[in-house]
Amino acid sequence: MSLYTVARDTGEALYAQIARHLEQELAKMYSPGDCLPSENDLAARFGVNRHTLRRAIDELVDLGLLERRHGRGVYVLETKLEYRIEGGTRFTETLAALGFQTNVRILRKQNLPAIERVAERLGIQVGDPVFWIETLRTAEDRPLCVISHFIPAGRFPEVMANYEGGSLHALLATDYGCKLKRTESLVTAVLPQGDDARLLGMPQNRPVLRVKSVNVDDRDGTPVEYAITRFRADRIQLRINP
Amino acid sequence: MSLYTVARDTGEALYAQIARHLEQELAKMYSPGDCLPSENDLAARFGVNRHTLRRAIDELVDLGLLERRHGRGVYVLETKLEYRIEGGTRFTETLAALGFQTNVRILRKQNLPAIERVAERLGIQVGDPVFWIETLRTAEDRPLCVISHFIPAGRFPEVMANYEGGSLHALLATDYGCKLKRTESLVTAVLPQGDDARLLGMPQNRPVLRVKSVNVDDRDGTPVEYAITRFRADRIQLRINP
DNA sequence: CATGTTTACTTATCTAGACAACCAGCCATG
DNA sequence: CATGGCTGGTTGTCTAGATAAGTAAACATG
Numbered sequence: 440m441s442l443y444t445v446a447r448d449t450g451e452a453l454y455a456q457i458a459r460h461l462e463q464e465l466a467k468m469y470s471p472g473d474c475l476p477s478e479n480d481l482a483a484r485f486g487v488n489r490h491t492l493r494r495a496i497d498e499l500v501d502l503g504l505l506e507r508r509h510g511r512g513v514y515v516l517e518t519k520l521e522y523r524i525e526g527g528t529r530f531t532e533t534l535a536a537l538g539f540q541t542n543v544r545i546l547r548k549q550n551l552p553a554i555e556r557v558a559e560r561l562g563i564q565v566g567d568p569v570f571w572i573e574t575l576r577t578a579e580d581r582p583l584c585v586i587s588h589f590i591p592a593g594r595f596p597e598v599m600a601n602y603e604g605g606s607l608h609a610l611l612a613t614d615y616g617c618k619l620k621r622t623e624s625l626v627t628a629v630l631p632q633g634d635d636a637r638l639l640g641m642p643q644n645r646p647v648l649r650v651k652s653v654n655v656d657d658r659d660g661t662p663v664e665y666a667i668t669r670f671r672a673d674r675i676q677l678r679i680n681p
Numbered sequence: 682m683s684l685y686t687v688a689r690d691t692g693e694a695l696y697a698q699i700a701r702h703l704e705q706e707l708a709k710m711y712s713p714g715d716c717l718p719s720e721n722d723l724a725a726r727f728g729v730n731r732h733t734l735r736r737a738i739d740e741l742v743d744l745g746l747l748e749r750r751h752g753r754g755v756y757v758l759e760t761k762l763e764y765r766i767e768g769g770t771r772f773t774e775t776l777a778a779l780g781f782q783t784n785v786r787i788l789r790k791q792n793l794p795a796i797e798r799v800a801e802r803l804g805i806q807v808g809d810p811v812f813w814i815e816t817l818r819t820a821e822d823r824p825l826c827v828i829s830h831f832i833p834a835g836r837f838p839e840v841m842a843n844y845e846g847g848s849l850h851a852l853l854a855t856d857y858g859c860k861l862k863r864t865e866s867l868v869t870a871v872l873p874q875g876d877d878a879r880l881l882g883m884p885q886n887r888p889v890l891r892v893k894s895v896n897v898d899d900r901d902g903t904p905v906e907y908a909i910t911r912f913r914a915d916r917i918q919l920r921i922n923p
Numbered sequence: 924c925a926t927g928t929t930t931a932c933t934t935a936t937c938t939a940g941a942c943a944a945c946c947a948g949c950c951a952t953g
Numbered sequence: 954c955a956t957g958g959c960t961g962g963t964t965g966t967c968t969a970g971a972t973a974a975g976t977a978a979a980c981a982t983g
Contacts, residue, residue, distance in 0.1 A: 452966065477933060488968045493934090510933050510975030628870030628888040628914035646870040646888030646914070672870035672888070694936065719963060730938045735964090751964050752945030 457485050457495035465504060465515060475505070475513040543604050546585070546638070547573040550592060550599065557589045560653050560665040568592035570599045572607065575638055582639045582671065589665040608654070611663060619664070620657040626650050628672065639671045646672045699727050699737035707746060707757060717747070717755040785846050788827070788880070789815040792834060792841065799831045802895050802907040810834035812841045814849065817880055824881045824913065831907040850896070853905060860899040861906070867893040870914065881913045888914045 475481065475496075482492040496513055499505045506514050552566045561569070572588040588607055590598055595615060602610055611617040628646045631639065635647060648670040656663050717723065717738075724734040738755055741747045748756050795803065795811045803811070814830040830849055832840055837857060844852055853859040870888045873881065877889060890912040898905050
């Protein structure tokens with residue numbers, strides 16, 4: 440009996456036991472950036488099939504503790520001490536997939552020099568040219584959210600001319616081959632500012648959910664888009680699952 | 682070649698293609714509450730192994746579109762305009778870990794019969810006794826959030842008497858050995874109601890972030906606490922990492 | 924030295940089959 | 954009629970093995 444043998448009779452699934460075990464081990468013996476032993480090795484160590492071990496690792500990946508890197512290994516993630524909620528997904532795309540009739544209206548397209556906050560998130564210099572695209576999205580013909588997109592003009596010179604509605608992300612994917620990946624989302628609640636209340640068809644004194652997000656190109660990790668989305672709070676609810 | 686045959690050469694994984702296909706089908710041909718064909722049937726229909734089909738369904742379960750019921754089938758969920766982000770973590774504990782001087786003040790402790798909404802989330806019957814504990818948490822001596830905790834009195838009879846401040850979760854852990862795990866969080870923005878604005882020291886017309894969460898005992902999966910937290914929106918920001 | 928190739932590793936996906944656990948409804952028995 | 958068990962169906966888990974595809978470093982070649 441190896442030290443690592445797992446009891447098989449507690450009713451708890453093997454993969455769950457292994458996940459718990461690994462989680463403790465991570466805290467004790469690993470640091471952020473470390474690479475775990477290969478799946479085959481771990482499977483042998485726990486005396487289970489590789490599929491079962493993968494299922495265990497999947498749990499920890501979902502928890503945000505580990506990250507898989509194809510062809511390289513499984514790595515321990517930073518343990519950020521931020522207000523952290525796992526996850527992150529495309530926002531409006533899911534709604535469309537849910538069968539809601541969604542629509543995009545372009546409110547504004549403009550070329551601007553980057554201010555500090557935008558430059559920092561896009562990884563460019565203050566003053567570098569940035570496309571500022573503002574859109575209004577509706578679901579079932581009722582306004583859902585206003586989005587301000589900021590895109591580095593240097594990297595995507597033709598986006599401004601080519602974007603005529605629809606999914607901006609899809610455009611970046613088809614024209615530039617970007618594989619978009621959301622890196623962070625910050626959620627706050629504020630009162631609507633500027634034209635937002637009017638655009639969203641809501642009273643000035645009702646809150647909006649503001650989500651700031653950065654999308655990077657998963658191929659090289661460079662920021663591609665910084666977006667600030669304002670949802671009508673009465674029409675949206677963020678679900679956060681473990 | 683069946684109508685449902687999936688191309689196997691596009692680079693996109695089979696399960697992903699099937700997930701996309703099913704997602705569209707859900708929107709067109711199914712209603713909330715419907716039961717899908719069995720995994721075996723679907724696997725046969727798409728001409729793939731049952732494991733591959735399960736993987737596809739897993740995707741849609743993660744998206745919140747479907748729900749598995751052991752021994753019964755896979756069911757279509759309600760499509761509320763609900764926005765889903767993965768993840769979930771303890772809330773105030775993290776702040777303490779960040780080095781903030783935090784404090785808990787008990788506003789109210791009371792024994793109540795469960796109303797439907799609470800009973801449903803705690804997995805008990807309407808009318809069953811529930812402890813309702815309301816707390817105000819401060820960080821650096823400034824009010825941060827008000828939390829309404831609902832705890833099944835039948836399972837934790839002495840909690841009410843024993844809880845005198847500090848971490849309620851810690852109490853549940855030490856006194857009952859609970860291993861708390863957050864199962865879901867729903868985030869909305871609303872205007873403060875009741876005494877919340879006064880308690881939080883903020884104007885009535887500023888929004889609060891309301892987070893509803895359920896904590897279960899990870900050992901047996903039974904709900905242990907249902908909590909509704911109201912954060913001062915100007916003091917908090919939810920970070921959601923992929 | 925620079926560059927392309929091979930090789931040995933990794934994770935990713937798919938198939939196949941088995942059994943466990945759970946559920947609902949049918950049916951025999953009292 | 955009421956109860957309990959049987960039975961066929963469902964999802965849940967585990968094993969086994971194969972192949973694809975990405976990675977990094979050693980290696981060969983110019």
